[in-house]
Amino acid sequence: MKTRHLLLLVLFIVSFQLLTAQPNINLIPKPLSLERTKGVFKITSSTMISVSKNLNNKAKQLKNFLEPALGFELPVTNKLTQRNCIELKLEPSTKESGKEGYQLDIKPDKVVLTANDEKGIFWGIQTIRQLLPSQILRGAVVKDISWELPCMLISDKPRFKWRGLMLDCSRTFISKEQIKRYLEVMSYFKMNVLHLHLTDDQGWRLEILKYPELTGICSKFHESFKEPSEFQGYYSQDDMREIIEFAGQRNIEIIPELEMPGHSSEIFAAFPTLSCKGDTSKIHPFFKGPSVHNEILCAGNEANFRFIENILDEVVTLFPSPYVHIGGDEAPKKHWKECPKCQNRIKEEGLKDENELQSWFVKRIEKYLNTKGKKLIGWDEITEGGLSSSATVMYWRGWVKDVPEKVAGLGNNLIMTPTSSCYFDYNYETTSTEKVYSFNPVAVAFGAEKSEKILGVQANFWSHIDRTSSAIDKQLFPRLIALSETAWSSNDNKDWNEFKIRLKTIKKSLDIIGIYYFNEQ
Ligand SMILES: [Zn+2]
Incomplete structure (x- = not known):
């Protein structure tokens, strides 16, 4: 009898567990x-x-x-x-x-x-x-x-309101169709910001009606490099409107980025007089020349500000987002130091040095954007030489540890994109999916008490190494899916081992959608 009772009890427990178990x-x-x-x-x-x-x-x-x-x-x-x-x-x-x-x-x-x-x-x-x-x-x-x-x-509900991906469309042009594929997948994982890095030394990718040379000349690699045609090109304003609408229908905001004052040497292929030295540049693939150019927009030349403002006039009309990203990273000061116009500006404005000149440059552009009802975002170098009270800072230099504290201390907002977890051009040995998943933006930045200054997180994909459509897919996935959970789910709710099981099933969805992904060992 006893054994029978025990058996019944076991049966009861098993069936109860089957009924209540979380599939x-x-x-x-x-x-x-x-x-x-x-x-x-x-x-x-x-x-x-x-x-x-x-x-x-x-x-x-x-x-x-x-x-x-x-x-x-x-x-x-x-x-x-x-x-x-x-x-x-x-x-x-x-x-x-x-x-x-x-x-x-x-x-x-x-x-x-x-x-x-x-x-x-x-x-x-x-x-x-x-x-x-x-x-x-x-x-x-x-x-x-x-x-x-x-x-x-x-x-x-989401943990962060900014759940982003940046695509570098300059080093390698990324077609409108491919951007739409990514928008589809992003929305499936509840990501809501696509930041397009539209200009850099490797090409200008956005049609500006007032300056047709920007796309006519500055969107093409110099012919001597024989770059494949699909790696270069630009988005017409109609293309961009199509992308913005497609994204909007999927709850995704498109953030345009136009790099200044550095990472702008492609402009000098058509407009050499806007640089300090006045030399015409030859647009080269990333690995066929310096990764950071000394050529820079001259901060002492008033014509440059008219040029930038005319471009921004078109950009603020085209993009509904309240934000415009102006880059601001890796701006070498060598030419500003040697340029009489830039030195004159430093004197006139009572600035201490070239860092303050960069800060003056950024603030001037920000003021202009503010008059158009837009807010400025810049890479974290914009904190050097003084930061305006309303700029949003994209923190990428994970090794400069005090930036988040400094930015939050000034009351400015931050978007967390440190190289250590958010750079998806890095290989999987350096930045594994687990590393991306384990990233806690608040802990990396500072204590939880200032978390309201963190708008969110973003993955950045630079297109200098992996350039074909399938190679880019593999750099993004499955890491972007891991980041989507970091961005949306509460930190207490995260568990890598349990996530891995869900990810395995979700990969079947990627197979159906036709997205490539990297298989980690
Ligand atoms: Zn200059």
């Missing part, structure tokens, strides 16, 4: 809270999408995401439906979740996605996509599959 829910980034409940919601040909009229566009997006693989239509109704529907609704009562947070309640008879804002609804839709079998990402009908959503209650 592996493969969501990345991990939601703030997830409570698994019993049952599943099945999407069938009689399922409807129920929305209020102001969310018709989100219903359309949900349809577009799901219908190609489902092979049947999900009709949209503006009437409240009680059963077999996915309901999307805006509800201001969930204020603490901000614009990007959402609640997702999946019950056997109904799915309800609630948020304060369309942004939250969009992220909730991405969660629904990830909860379905990964075949849902296929562009064609998938047969013999049950489209089930496991029942659960999710309450979610």
